Amino acid sequence: MTVLTPNPAIDITYRVSRQRIGSTVRVLEVLRRAGGKGINVARVLRSLGIEVAAVQPLGGAAGEWIHTRLLAEGISAHSIPITEQTRSTVTVVDDVEHPTVLAEPGPHVPEEAWARLCERVRLTCHDGGILVISGSLPPGAAPTRISDLIAAGRGAGARVIVDVSGPALLAAAAAGADLLKPNAEEALQATGAQEVDAAIAQLLHAGARSIVLSQGRGGLLAVDSHGRRLHQGAVPDVTGNPTGAGDAATAGIAAAWARGAALPVALHWASLLGAAAVLRPSAGEIDLADLSSLAERLPTPPSTSPASSLPAPIPARPPQGPLAGPAAG
Numbered sequence: 189m190t191v192l193t194p195n196p197a198i199d200i201t202y203r204v205s206r207q208r209i210g211s212t213v214r215v216l217e218v219l220r221r222a223g224g225k226g227i228n229v230a231r232v233l234r235s236l237g238i239e240v241a242a243v244q245p246l247g248g249a250a251g252e253w254i255h256t257r258l259l260a261e262g263i264s265a266h267s268i269p270i271t272e273q274t275r276s277t278v279t280v281v282d283d284v285e286h287p288t289v290l291a292e293p294g295p296h297v298p299e300e301a302w303a304r305l306c307e308r309v310r311l312t313c314h315d316g317g318i319l320v321i322s323g324s325l326p327p328g329a330a331p332t333r334i335s336d337l338i339a340a341g342r343g344a345g346a347r348v349i350v351d352v353s354g355p356a357l358l359a360a361a362a363a364g365a366d367l368l369k370p371n372a373e374e375a376l377q378a379t380g381a382q383e384v385d386a387a388i389a390q391l392l393h394a395g396a397r398s399i400v401l402s403q404g405r406g407g408l409l410a411v412d413s414h415g416r417r418l419h420q421g422a423v424p425d426v427t428g429n430p431t432g433a434g435d436a437a438t439a440g441i442a443a444a445w446a447r448g449a450a451l452p453v454a455l456h457w458a459s460l461l462g463a464a465a466v467l468r469p470s471a472g473e474i475d476l477a478d479l480s481s482l483a484e485r486l487p488t489p490p491s492t493s494p495a496s497s498l499p500a501p502i503p504a505r506p507p508q509g510p511l512a513g514p515a516a517g
Contacts, residue, residue: 189233189320190241190243190309190313191226191233191319191320192226192322192337193226194244194326194333195224195294195324196222196223196224196274196275197276197277197294198254198275198277199221199222199223199224199279200278201218201219201221201281203282204281204282206285207280207285207288213280219469221471223471225434225435226322226323228432228436228471229351230439233443234261235473236439240264241312242258242265243308243309243312246267246268247269247270247274249273250275251273266308270296271298274295277289277291279470279471287429296326296328302333309341309344313340314346315344317346318349319337319349320439320442321334321338321350321351321352322438323352331355334356334360335359338363338365339363348366348367349369349442350365351370351438353378354374357370357378360396361394364396367396367397369434370399371402371403371404371434372384372401375387375388375391378391388409392412404430418451420452420458422463423485427466428466429470429471430466431470432468432472436458436465437461440462441457460479460482460486464482
């Protein structure tokens with residue numbers, strides 16, 4: 189599986205007793221990880237035992253650090269060098285307020301590097317494989333860069349999952365992405381719609397083949413180009429750090445596709461992994477030991493019927509691997 193991160197970062201998490209604007213706040217704990225939405229997805233997939241090719245532009249000492257960390261975590265890193273320094277993001281968390289995220293804009297990625305990223309996607313993808321494109325575009329990048337990356341994956345025979353925002357989300361829809369995975373706010377902002385259903389309809393009309401919409405505690409809503417819908421509830425009463433939960437959910441869908449599971453199971457896995465990520469102190473990680481207890485609290489996906497669900501993304505076969513037990517529930 190190939191996961192492309194257009195704008196990677198060193199993710200720094202500060203844990204404090206209480207966030208206070210305008211005051212000196214003592215940091216209780218500091219965590220540093222290779223990050224960016226796509227790298228978070230890749231890390232969760234690797235935790236599930238899935239081999240991942242992580243493709244990203246990287247620059248400077250920060251970029252070298254990220255590349256080294258990916259290799260140390262057993263993730264195959266395919267990094268395209270750029271001149272400018274890779275960015276950092278800082279997340280401030282406590283046990284009271286919603287986390288505060290300070291995200292640097294990131295470096296400029298030149299034309300030559302975009303061409304090399306597309307070529308690397310073509311080389312790492314394969315017929316019947318999966319490409320995940322996840323995260324913001326770096327400054328100055330045209331939304332059509334997403335279209336180029338989708339075309340590269342498609343040209344290699346891969347199905348493409350895209351989790352981006354803003355004009356890039358519209359470009360991904362127009363390029364016919366197999367699945368878009370925005371959250372509700374991103375879908376509304378990108379389309380200018382006032383209601384979620386109108387935003388979904390606009391993205392499907394633009395050319396997206398299907399959408400899985402994250403709704404936080406409202407769960408996941410899947411809709412295909414024929415208007416067929418399927419809802420998966422969230423695991424109830426899960427508290428912690430929600431940063432990166434959406435990335436873990438994207439990994440759940442990709443893992444299900446890779447193992448031939450039908451969409452109700454894919455949504456079940458996505459909800460389960462999203463909840464597992466909330467329990468961890470930093471984004472882009474899960475603990476497999478949490479899955480069994482979370483699965484006991486997760487609503488069982490509804491049975492498949494033409495009126496209430498989507499077709500399986502690929503021919504179904506029994507799922508295998510760490511998630512097979514919980515997903516079957």
